[in-house]
Amino acid sequence: MNPLDRFDTAVDRLFLPLRGRRQVDRLFYTLSALADHSLLWELLAATLAISPRRRPRALRAGAALGVESLLINVIVKSFFSRKRPIDDSYEHPHYLRYPLTSSFPSGHATAAFAAASLLSEHKRGRCLLYPLATLIALSRIHVRIHHASDVLGGALIGLAYARLVKSLVPLSPNPNS
Numbered sequence: 001m002n003p004l005d006r007f008d009t010a011v012d013r014l015f016l017p018l019r020g021r022r023q024v025d026r027l028f029y030t031l032s033a034l035a036d037h038s039l040l041w042e043l044l045a046a047t048l049a050i051s052p053r054r055r056p057r058a059l060r061a062g063a064a065l066g067v068e069s070l071l072i073n074v075i076v077k078s079f080f081s082r083k084r085p086i087d088d089s090y091e092h093p094h095y096l097r098y099p100l101t102s103s104f105p106s107g108h109a110t111a112a113f114a115a116a117s118l119l120s121e122h123k124r125g126r127c128l129l130y131p132l133a134t135l136i137a138l139s140r141i142h143v144r145i146h147h148a149s150d151v152l153g154g155a156l157i158g159l160a161y162a163r164l165v166k167s168l169v170p171l172s173p174n175p176n177s
Contacts, residue, residue, distance in 0.1 A: 001056065004101035004149055007148060007149060008145075008147040008148050008149050009084070009147035010106065011141060012085070012141065012144075012147075014141050018142065019142065021132045023051075025140075025142075026158055027135075028138070028142040028143055029096060029139070029143055030136075030137040031135055031136050031139045032096065032108065032136070032139040032140060032142075032145070033096065033097070033142050033153075034107075034136075035108050035111065035112060035136045035139075036082065036097060038065045038066075038067070038068075038069060038111045038115070039066055041061070041111055041112070041115035041119070041135070043148075044115070044119060044129075045058040045059075045061045045062040045065070045115070045119060046058070046062065046120065048061075049062070052058045054102060056171050056172075057118070057171055058119070060118060060165065060169050060171065061115060061118035061119050062166045063163070064114065064118055064161075064169075065111055065114065065115060068110060068111055068158070069107065069111065070113050071112050072105065072111075072149055072154075072157070073101055073107055075158075076105065077101045077102040077104070077105070077107075080102040080103075080104045080105075081102055082102050082103040082104040082147075082150070084098075084099075084101060084103040084144075084145055084147075085103070085144050085145075085146070085147050086098065086144060086145065096143055096145070098145070099145070103145075103146055103147060103150050104147075104149070104150045104153060105150055105153040105154035105157050105173075106137065106140050106150040106151045106153070106154035106155075107137055107154065108137060108139070108140050108151075108154070108159055109136070109137035109140065109146075109150070109152075109153075109154030109155045109158060110154040110155070110157050110158040110161065111158060111160030112132070112133035112134075112136040112137055112155070112158065113130075113133050113137070113154070113155045113156075113159050114158035114159070114161045114162045114165070115129070115133065115158075115162075116129040116130045116132070116133040116168075116176045117159055117163070118156070118162050118165060118166070133155075133158075133162070134148070137151045137154065137155055138151070
């Protein structure tokens with residue numbers, strides 16, 4: 001077994017005691033479903049856009065997530081053909097959409113960390129958005145849609161992408177946001 005497979009297997013084993021627990025399953029399956037197509041993040045951006053002083057940040061994040069989805073799901077994933085860890089012998093306790101794209105990188109993790117970074121550019125919100133991004137990323141391991149390395153790779157790509165977006169589309173400093 002190569003080091004990447006050992007890492008993925010070790011992390012998957014950490015989730016074994018959590019799988020089958022009703023509240024944990026419900027949390028992770030719900031988060032995973034809510035984050036499909038960046039829906040949760042786009043809704044958060046739309047909510048922030050109501051405030052005129054937060055609107056530029058929200059609009060930048062919303063647009064950046066649309067581009068991110070195209071880049072990751074259409075372009076980046078086409079370079080990889082990693083099989084998802086979907087186990088047909090494992091009965092999922094809740095409905096879940098099964099993507100047809102490559103397992104690497106996790107689009108949920110990429111979008112979650114890009115959104116957390118872009119929506120919490122200033123100090124407010126970081127204490128809520130990054131833990132939410134982490135839970136969404138981990139949900140993909142729990143529901144066995146992604147390997148841990150897919151999620152880690154996606155999170156790192158999302159952070160790098162957000163940094164690039166911030167450098168290309170800077171916002172004027174606003175001490176109140």
